[in-house]
Amino acid sequence: MPLSRKIAALAAAALLGCAAPAPARAQTIPPRATTPAAPAAPAAPPVIAPPDTAPRDREEAPAQLTTQVPVTGPLLDAPISRTTYPLGPGDVLSVAVIGAFSHVYAVPVTPEGTVVIPEMGIARVLGLNLDQAQERVRQLVGRFYRGVDVAVSLTRIRSFKVFVAGDVRVPGVRTATAATRVSEVLPDAGADPTWRRNLVLRRANGDSVRVDLARFMLLGDPGANPTLREGDAVVVPPADLRIVVYGGLRFIGAFEYRPGESLAEFLNVANAGGGFPSTAADTLLLTRFVDAVTRREYRFSQAEAMGARGQAFLMQPSDAIYLATVTNFKAQVTAQVTGEVVHPGVYPIRNDTTTVRELVEMAGGFTPRASLTQARLTREPPPVTRGEAELRTVPPEQLTRQELQILQVRQLSDARSVVVDFRQLYAQGGDAYRQTVRANDKLEVPERRSEVTVLGAVREPGIVGYVPGQGVAAYVARAGGATRRADVMHAVVIRARTGARELVRDVAVIEEGDTVILPYRDETDWSKVLQITGTVVGTITGLIISAVAIFR
Numbered sequence: 280m281p282l283s284r285k286i287a288a289l290a291a292a293a294l295l296g297c298a299a300p301a302p303a304r305a306q307t308i309p310p311r312a313t314t315p316a317a318p319a320a321p322a323a324p325p326v327i328a329p330p331d332t333a334p335r336d337r338e339e340a341p342a343q344l345t346t347q348v349p350v351t352g353p354l355l356d357a358p359i360s361r362t363t364y365p366l367g368p369g370d371v372l373s374v375a376v377i378g379a380f381s382h383v384y385a386v387p388v389t390p391e392g393t394v395v396i397p398e399m400g401i402a403r404v405l406g407l408n409l410d411q412a413q414e415r416v417r418q419l420v421g422r423f424y425r426g427v428d429v430a431v432s433l434t435r436i437r438s439f440k441v442f443v444a445g446d447v448r449v450p451g452v453r454t455a456t457a458a459t460r461v462s463e464v465l466p467d468a469g470a471d472p473t474w475r476r477n478l479v480l481r482r483a484n485g486d487s488v489r490v491d492l493a494r495f496m497l498l499g500d501p502g503a504n505p506t507l508r509e510g511d512a513v514v515v516p517p518a519d520l521r522i523v524v525y526g527g528l529r530f531i532g533a534f535e536y537r538p539g540e541s542l543a544e545f546l547n548v549a550n551a552g553g554g555f556p557s558t559a560a561d562t563l564l565l566t567r568f569v570d571a572v573t574r575r576e577y578r579f580s581q582a583e584a585m586g587a588r589g590q591a592f593l594m595q596p597s598d599a600i601y602l603a604t605v606t607n608f609k610a611q612v613t614a615q616v617t618g619e620v621v622h623p624g625v626y627p628i629r630n631d632t633t634t635v636r637e638l639v640e641m642a643g644g645f646t647p648r649a650s651l652t653q654a655r656l657t658r659e660p661p662p663v664t665r666g667e668a669e670l671r672t673v674p675p676e677q678l679t680r681q682e683l684q685i686l687q688v689r690q691l692s693d694a695r696s697v698v699v700d701f702r703q704l705y706a707q708g709g710d711a712y713r714q715t716v717r718a719n720d721k722l723e724v725p726e727r728r729s730e731v732t733v734l735g736a737v738r739e740p741g742i743v744g745y746v747p748g749q750g751v752a753a754y755v756a757r758a759g760g761a762t763r764r765a766d767v768m769h770a771v772v773i774r775a776r777t778g779a780r781e782l783v784r785d786v787a788v789i790e791e792g793d794t795v796i797l798p799y800r801d802e803t804d805w806s807k808v809l810q811i812t813g814t815v816v817g818t819i820t821g822l823i824i825s826a827v828a829i830f831r
Contacts, residue, residue, distance in 0.1 A: 353436055353458050356501075357501075359409075359436075359458075360408075361410050362408050364409060364457065365408060365457075366404045366405065366406065366409070367388060367392065367406070367437055367457070367508070368389060368391075368392060368437060369438060369439065370387070370436065371385060371434050371435035372386050372387075372404075372412070372431055372434065373385055373433075374430075374431055375430040375432075376429055377428045377429075377430070378426050378428060381427075384397060385434065388404060388405070394416070396419060396420065399422070400419050402418075403415070409431060409432070409433060416431055417429040436456050437456065437457055438454055439455060439457075439510075440453070440509070440510075441453050441464060441507050441509075441512065442512040442513070443464055443512075443513045443515070446515045446516060446517045447515050457507070457508070459506060460501070460506055460507070461478065461480055461504050461505060461507065462496075462504050464507070465478075465513065473518040473521060473533040473534065473535055474493035474497075474530075475492045475493065475515065475518060475535055476491045476494070476534065476537045477489065477490075477516055477518075477535055477536075478491075478492065478513060478516075479513075480507075481514060482510075483510030488505055490503065491504075492504065494548055498552045518533075520536040520597070521533045521534065521596070522534045522535075522536055522597075522599070523598075523600070524549055525600065525602070526600075526603055526604060527556055527558060527603060527604040528549045528555070528556070528600070529549065529551050529553060530550070534548075536594065536595075537594075539593065541589060541590050542592040542594060543589035543590045545594050546585060549600075555602075557608065558605050559581070559602050559603075559604060560604065560605060562580060563579045563580070563581065564602070566598070566599045566601070567595060567597075568597050577592070579592075612627065612628055612629065612630050612718045613625045613628060614628045614717075614721070615719075615720070615722070616638060616639070616641075616721075617721065617722070618654075618725055619646045619648050619649035619724045619726055620639065620644065620645055620649070620724055621645075622642050622643040624642065628717075628720075630718055631717060633715060633716055634714060634716070635713075635716060636713070638716055638722060639722070645724060648726045648727050649724050649725075649727060650727035650728065651724075652792055653725045653727075653728075653775045653776060654725070655722075655723045656699050656720060656723075657721050658696075658720050659719060660695045697714065697720070699714050729745040730742045730743065730745055731745050731754050731789055731794070733754050733757075733758035733794075733797075734794065734796050735770075736762045736764050736765035736766070736797045736800070737760065737761055737765070738759025738762060739759035745791045745792075747791075750787060750789060751770070751772065751783045751795055754795055765797045765798075765799070766797065766800035767783070770795065770797045771796050772786045772789065772795055773793065775790065775791065776792075783795070
């Protein structure tokens with residue numbers, strides 16, 4: 280079997296923990312001798328061989344594994360690099376010896392930074408990468424066995440303490456691993472939303488590394504967010520020096536000032552490395568304080584800001600960047616048509632230019648079932664005026680009658696409906712469809728209903744057939760006539776075409792789809808009136824008699 284396949288098989292068995300115990304002789308180191316000898320007999324309990332033991336050949340059968348290696352560990356953002364990962368106390372290594380003598384050992388790195396290979400010796404691996412540690416262990420094993428290969432791999436990452444200090448809500452000790460990055464121990468750095476760019480990572484050996492979380496989060500640069508080591512201290516300074524961005528960059532708000540950064544470098548971070556948004560205007564304005572009050576303005580085109588001029592222009596604390604955006608940039612302007620048209624749907628329009636007639640033609644025209652009387656064009660309601668908004672904050676009892684009427688009419692009226700006489704569609708020379716449409720307008724064309732609804736104090740309330748040219752009285756009569764309790768003086772008609780409410784006395788002809796409502800008249804209970812009147816009169820009479828008796 281090739282050597283690589285042997286190593287893979289042994290490592291897999293170690294991870295699964297499924298191997299049987301090894302024979303006793305496979306775990307025994309032969310006694311020291313000056314000349315290579317035949318396989319030694321099983322020995323007493325294993326001992327660690329002295330460093331000066333001479334190499335010797337072994338011809339024993341490969342041994343099975345006896346150690347189960349744990350497979351759990353921290354989440355990683357990238358594979359562990361054999362050439363850059365520094366070993367330290369708490370790491371667990373898998374040492375596979377392959378050859379005439381085969382075995383896999385799971386050995387932890389001790390607090391002193393060493394690994395102990397049973398029956399062979401001690402190797403110091405503190406601070407070494409995996410390739411360096413493998414070579415050092417190979418030299419140790421080579422003192423005892425010829426013709427074997429050694430493979431060292433990392434099976435568990437160590438955990439340790441780090442310290443967080445400065446402008447954080449909860450400073451103190453954090454638990455980290457060798458794969459933990461600075462941002463992971465600072466989920467709540469600071470109390471404001473400023474992008475932090477000047478964190479200091481102080482190593483236990485005295486080195487300092489500057490951490491730029493904005494560069495890491497927006498550009499995905501892992502070098503700006505290094506991994507932690509034992510004894511590290513993360514210091515978060517207050518973000519009192521800032522640069523503020525307004526307008527058309529991809530990320531706006533406050534960024535911590537980073538000394539020595541140019542305008543081009545800053546914009547690359549604020550735009551997340553993707554260039555300016557397509558809606559951004561071409562001219563960028565930067566304002567800078569000359570003194571505590573006076574500001575100076577600098578203007579750059581997008582090309583200048585990202586070119587040589589921007590590279591040479593260094594940012595300063597309290598700089599502010601303004602970039603306008605293009606209104607409605609490439610926004611699709613559409614209107615919707617629903618109901619009884621040939622092709623309902625959404626259609627492109629030109630704001631305040633496309634007419635209702637053109638919109639209907641794009642939808643294929645009306646179907647034979649379309650009700651032009653009840654067709655309706657609606658639009659986003661206009662904003663409430665400042666005067667009306669102020670009236671709504673005043674208690675009703677403090678409003679005048681006129682102000683109350685204004686609010687009542689506002690509540691009862693539909694401000695979304697555009698007044699259009701759709702009946703003029705087929706009229707000769709009619710121009711009702713010259714009404715233009717706007718973005719997000721909606722044309723609703725219901726199915727024709729040749730009906731009139733009569734409700735309220737009639738003998739047979741409900742729906743009756745529509746007859747052109749008839750008035751309210753004809754429809755009330757067809758609904759069985761008014762009852763004795765009908766309040767004819769306050770009867771109203773709700774127009775299907777506009778939704779307006781009109782008093783019956785102001786309506787000459789009922790239109791298709793209208794609704795006639797006869798309210799009930801409030802009837803006075805005269806028996807209760809007489810009873811109350813008698814009580815009041817009796818009380819007054821009693822008071823008069825008492826007064827006469829007193830003054831006699």
